[in-house]
Amino acid sequence: MPRSRIHELLALAEENDGLVTASQARAIGIVDSVLARMTRRGKLARAARGVYRIPYFPTDRLSQYREAILWARASHGPEKVALSHETALAVYEISDVNPARIHITVPKDARLRRTKPKGIVIHRGTLSPRDVTTHEGLPVTTVAKSVLDVMDTTGRLGLARQAIKDARKEGYIGAAEANRITRQLNQHAHDGGRVQAATEHVTA
Incomplete structure (x- = not known):
């Protein structure tokens, strides 16, 4: 060679x-x-x-995320994956989230042929161009998308609200955007509460 x-x-x-x-x-x-x-x-x-x-190349807090994105891209194309959910919040450094696993969103019809590395969670969904941005050179879901995804999958309203507050403080979103996301969160929490109450009524 x-x-x-x-x-x-x-x-x-x-x-x-x-x-x-x-x-x-x-x-x-x-x-x-x-x-x-x-x-x-x-x-x-x-x-x-x-x-x-390269073993001698210095690593940083984002190295593991770069590796995960490269793995996903090698499996299913360069423009169809993004860091998401709690991992996206960690990349932005908003809220106190410290996910033990790396969350990646891929298209619903993605066929990941390669063996999935340990510590990676795959979410399948539709990612429109407005849902994804680039941060620190990484494809990552927007603050709004990330916060709502976390609420959908974990129900952690306090974490979601803290992420909005931190994102506003760091300048990732403006006041209008923060208010819009907060309204969506409150509606989600309200709907979730009604579903839980209905379930408890049926099973009582």
Whole structure:
């Protein structure tokens, strides 16, 4: 294998926060067996199935999220996935959430053929362009979408309200947007309470 291709691979990884996928390597003529050999020799470290990291490249709090997105993209295309739910709140650093797992939303019809890494939760749903933004170079659901998703899946109204407050303080959303999301949260909580009351009445 020409050294120029190896150098090209490492340069590609350095441009992507120390990460590279097997498909990117194949695109420049480096086959999987070469990646395996580089991993055995310590030149690369396997981050997830189909995703490799340069061992000496510094990591930060977002490194695990970059790895997760690369894995999902390798499975189902570059523009159809986003960090979401509690993970999105953690990326924005709003609320005190500290999720033990990484939440990613993919299209309902996505067929993720690769083995899912431990610690990743896949949500299936429709992501319109207005639901996704880029933050710190990562595709992530908007503050509004993230807060409402957390409320839908966990019912943690206090966490959702804290996220809105923090997002307003950090300048991610304005007063009008904060009020709109708060109204939606309150309606969600009200509807949830009515459903619970109806259920308790039926089962009593």
